[in-house]
Amino acid sequence: MAPEKKATLLIKNIGQLITMEGPVPRIGDKMKEIDLIENGGVAIAGDEILAVGKSDETAGKISLAEGCKVIDAKKCVVTPGFIDPHTHPVFSKTRHDEFEMRLLGKTYQEIAAAGGGIRASVRDLRETSVPILTEKTTHRLDMMLASGSTTIEAKSGYGLSTESEIKSLEILKNISDTHPIEIIPTFLGAHEVPDEYRENRAKYIDLLIKEMIPTIAEKKLAEFCDIFCEDGVFSIRESRKIMQAALDNGLKLKFHADELTHSGGAELAAEMGAISADHLVYISNEGIQAMAKSGTVAVLLPGTSFSLNKGYYAPARKMIENKVVVAISTDCNPGSSYSESLQMMITLAALHYKMTAAEAISAVTVNAACAVDRANRLGQLRVSRPADIIIWNMLDYRELPYHYGVNLVNKVIKKGKVVYGQ
């Protein structure tokens, strides 16, 4: 008989305990449902959840280990740790100059001509040492954690050479070994065609397929392969070829799709069984139908539309109505959206996607777990699941979108340990 598990951490007096225990993914009207226990309590044994329920009952059902830490939530809200399913955190230089150029009316072409865009970050990443990149990336992850993200997907894609793509992914792997945030790595060598292949893109695609993807897969440096599928970057035909190589090498798929124009990326992602298709500002009705059918998660990035300030936002409500699985992410990157905070994204999703607080919470917990293929492990507060938990400084979960631009987190718990807000 296994020894009885004892609680090492107890959170009591929770005003609203949001468990998200219901259906996964949350589709259509189900996104509006919030699984809420008033006067709740959560008991944790080691890195797992031991009990979830009414505060009194939870305390009564379990026994406490010696030295069990007890946290009084003071009637505040507790939710699952947030999952950020689309980030580009490995870079050194900020690109604040491009932000200012944009607000002064410069076009994408003018900014690129002045040396800006993804290629600026590629030069930066290649030139910058591993210790500096590690320090800067770690600082960003610290800020994500402080904002409530306990798991993130993180992409390479500013290297665009075998060596520097490996460098990015190894930095993520090394940080992952010690940082509380759980990192799910994605290879994004197909983010752009680098300068040295501008005149011979076929050769770069060859490099991706024959060298980069097999090497990354063999070294187990990435779980996903992503691509910027867009007219002028990688076409549908090129994307199909590259992503087939990724599948052949055992990588799961994500797509940057329909971000700048409708190019059919959503349809291709659905056709190829991608786990997610992201951005989708210009998704077509056919794309929406295809994603609903395939179950490919739509990862929406409201901060990118906000920060680029063009006035176009992904048709989130249409996707929800058509039963697409919708998640939300920061897109944290030095060009189009430099923010580590999913709280900020929840406010933007409310204002610009017209998503309620409950829908937005679904989108950064259970549905975001689906977007990183962790639906069976993350995004819910349930017995035996990892104890990834946020204790908030608010009495009602609907304060999340409304009270904006500040950090409402009180404490973050990752795998049973308080990692922010001691």
Place this chain on the structure above:
Amino acid sequence: MAPEKKATLLIKNIGQLITMEGPVPRIGDKMKEIDLIENGGVAIAGDEILAVGKSDETAGKISLAEGCKVIDAKKCVVTPGFIDPHTHPVFSKTRHDEFEMRLLGKTYQEIAAAGGGIRASVRDLRETSVPILTEKTTHRLDMMLASGSTTIEAKSGYGLSTESEIKSLEILKNISDTHPIEIIPTFLGAHEVPDEYRENRAKYIDLLIKEMIPTIAEKKLAEFCDIFCEDGVFSIRESRKIMQAALDNGLKLKFHADELTHSGGAELAAEMGAISADHLVYISNEGIQAMAKSGTVAVLLPGTSFSLNKGYYAPARKMIENKVVVAISTDCNPGSSYSESLQMMITLAALHYKMTAAEAISAVTVNAACAVDRANRLGQLRVSRPADIIIWNMLDYRELPYHYGVNLVNKVIKKGKVVYGQ
């Protein structure tokens, strides 16, 4: 001969020391100028600035007191402490339900009919005990301080009775005695006509003029008097009468003007020599000319337009071009803009007002000092001024609008003491 002042705190190795030492206020193109010392240093003696300059020179010119604390800014940015010139922080209940009703398409009238709006906060304030209001207000001030605001203007206006307006202002006074934030109190009894006077507004105006204003002035509970001058709230005629009483009682003037429609509030504010007119979403060309002429500061509240999400923003560029003194504020309040962060407002000012980082910094330092009639004391890093200073986690001040939704503050210093980020 006075004894030589010795440094009690030294900040060295500042990558960009933003002193804002130039002209005050910053008008027109002057707003674009940033006073920046590379490799700067600041020495502080007690609560005042002792020296400002190049890091090496500053250190060479002064002598250090025993136990002088030295902070290495690690090449980061240092600015004056921010000044938030328009806040409503004294309330208990959040109004997150109204935020959600708005995004679901409910009108202002429907929300009011459901018990929402300013009158909901009036019921809340009257019912809530002083200790609870004090605790909640203090928490908001802690968040403002953490975001870099070292001075705020704070209004009453959810009491709307002599007793409860005094209660609000006394809460601010008591917090001010111990909290690091400097609070400049404003009486806003003319925020709305309370329920009990809906059928007899003349009687409420009489109460304002004959009882509330003289009592508040006599008790020295407020430095400013503010009014919601708007069709349907207080008309131009009523506003002139009420604000004349404020002037007669020695209070300085602020106006909520042209927020929902063009009602001529800006013109009246200018005519009456108000220190500031705030909101100004619907200001007329005549209003702009009048304010430029009178020197009345335009306090713009981008968060209110953002949070209400109607798509209308104050014509900031037009005001800047026409030489109006422009400041920015959070409007922190439970209805139309619940945010404590001027950093967030700087991002919104960039995206929606097209203000550069330099202009926005002018707007929350020197020009915000003008908006609270403290131009000679606050908003600049100069010898003998109060040592109100922000040390940032960024290498370039232009990161401020661009890196959004998170707190970029490393440390906040108020009157020479590190009060956030030890």
